[in-house]
Amino acid sequence: MDCSYFDAGRCTSCALMGRPYEAQLADKQAHAEELLAPFGGGTWEPPVASREDGYRNKAKMVVGGSVDAPTIGILDADGYGVDLQACGICSPGHRAAFPVLARFITLARVTPYDVRRRTGELKHLIVTESPDGELMVRFVLRSTEPVARIRKHLPTLLAELPNARVVTANVLPEHKAVLEGDHEIVLTDAETLPMRLNDVTMHLRPQSFFQTNTEIAAALYAEARTWIRDLAPDSAWDLYSGVGGFALHIASDASAEAGPGPAVTGIETSVEAVASAELSRTDAALSRLSFAAGDATEFALRAPHADAPDLVIVNPPRRGIGSELARWLEASPVSHVLYSSCNAASLAKDLAAMPSLRPVRARVFDMFPQTTHFEVMVLLERR
Known part of the structure; x- marks a missing residue:
């Protein structure tokens, strides 16, 4: 992709502008594999490529x-x-x-x-x-x-x-x-903007976070649904749930093979995002799904290990989940963690604090072409 603003030096926000897209994607894949290599890495699926331009929603x-x-x-x-x-x-x-x-x-x-x-x-x-x-x-x-x-x-x-x-x-x-x-x-x-991804409609309120690249977000949620369907958990937490992208996709996966889907609890600090997620849940009539406003780490630390779910989904900000939540997950009986990260370096730091949870599947999703940023999703299994 070429950009006259970049060429003229008027805007340099897209640091990789002008670099062939195939090379951008290969570099992101190599960077993710290098950071996760100490933890086994698991099976890497091919990276999910984005359109090069016009991708921001x-x-x-x-x-x-x-x-x-x-x-x-x-x-x-x-x-x-x-x-x-x-x-x-x-x-x-x-x-x-x-x-x-x-x-x-x-x-x-x-x-x-x-x-x-x-x-x-x-x-x-x-x-x-x-x-x-x-x-x-x-x-x-x-x-x-x-x-x-x-x-x-x-x-x-x-x-x-x-x-x-x-x-x-x-x-x-x-x-x-x-x-x-x-x-x-x-x-x-x-008051809300309907965001239709796959077979799920999310209602976006003004101050709610939503993934910036609609097509890649749809691919991310669809892949998460597939991975989790194979696990067939009975219960799940979606921590840092935002407007409910992961939770809504998992809870609404009621195919004949998957059964009714797991009971899912979404936790998010933003009251606006929780209101968006609740509206989407109500519209979809998902009785085994609930959302609440709160801090993800505090929610987990308050829960006895006996009440831990089969699966925990985390989609934290760039800083990662942090040491307290990582220690709780390490000590818990949770068998699987689905970790979606916008910062592979903080993901690697969190994985180092959870030695019992090791990657079995991983995939790069190029959420931000023309920049060094990307999303990587990893399925962790207790060993």
Whole structure:
């Protein structure tokens, strides 16, 4: 993939831009195998390749420039806006929406935030596209001051961008390097964006995490379902469950061979994500599935080993599951752990703390082409 922004030095976020994709994928596979080699590695399935461009379902863009000439992209080293509306890794739906959103910023007179002077209102645009082409558009503001104008002109935005299902204003008053604030104001009748993957529909709320690459996420969940179907567990925990991708796929796998599926409990710190997951569970009428808000490690540490499930699924942030949860899993009677990791280095560190659990199957899923990041899923079995 070629990128004029990268070639011109305007954006270097995609560090592997211009490197042949086959070489990118081979390097990621080799890196994962090298990190997991001390633990046996298990059987490696071929890596799951992504499309090279247009793969992102979520665009997190900084708004700069002026109210009459807004930029949608990033900031340069001096804090000035760099317009990236034609970014090649964003979905075609994003690229079609950006010019409409730029015009709307001018129409509603929502002044872009000036990081250097700490003036203005609009900090970020966060746009998520569903597999069905619907959009969730979130305006991240410094205050609620522009909300009335956004509401006033919202019919114009929806007329020009009819696939915008959910539009919100998020309030981030602090001057700090974070993407969004805690307060969300939903401006449309719809509050959730349906994300249909495989035969599962997840309802995404504004502050809920969802995998960035829809096609690769679908492949990841389908593979997890297949691996777990072969184990036929009666019970499972999905720790760091997010909006329930793994749990919903496992609990809804009610084929004749698989039986009713395991009883699954999902644990997630984000209340918004749990609300999303519960809505999806209710819609799917999955009586053997439940979700609760809480810390994954604390949940496990409170549970007596006698109540441990047959299977634990973990999909932690980049830091990994950490020493406490690793020690609990090592000492527990849990027979299998499905570990999906976005950081193979922290995965290797966690595996070193669980010597009784060893990889039997592993696979790389290229969630982030043009970058060094990838997802690796490993099935661990107690030895």
